[in-house]
Amino acid sequence: MGSGNSFKRVILALLGVIVAGAAAAAETCREDMVYLRGPGGEAAFRVEIADTDAERAQGLMHRESLAASAGMLFVYPNPRPVGFWMKNTLIPLDMIFMDATGTVRRIGHEAQPHDERPVMGGSGIQTVLEINGGLARRIGIAEGWEMRHPSVDQDRAAWPCAAG
DSSP: OOHHHHHHHHHHHHHHHHHHHHTGGGSOOOTTEEEEEETTEEEEEEEEEEOSHHHHHHTTTTOSOOOTTEEEEEEEEEEEEEEEOOTTOOSOEEEEEEOTTSBEEEEEEEEOTTOOSOEEEEEEEEEEEEEETTHHHHHTOOTTOEEEOTTSOTTTOSSOOOOO
């Protein structure tokens, strides 16, 4: 297959992420979906949840691919300092670190496979969304964007879930 076809597939996948995000405002929260919004627009990702020590330790290790509209959401019971590494991770990832309100506080862009240097999110982090490396920049996700997901305490959420 030519590189032109690969480029077209990437563009179509990105458009799907952005279009899916546009529908987010009308939906209630779902455990398997993360919605992000900011001045540049909205995005949606189908996620796997890692909310136990074992699931967080495993993360996306040994995965050979990740769909453009997919990710993994790491959920901690309380805000804390968080850092990730890429040991045994086969694909580049963006790491989106969010506080207890679901607000993006830091993005680790394009962490490289097998890199054991920690990517630090800072203190007060409660959730981390891992997506394909480079996707955050392509979509325009930045610090200050807000996440909507049921893992965020709805009384504190910057972008609360819609009523059922």
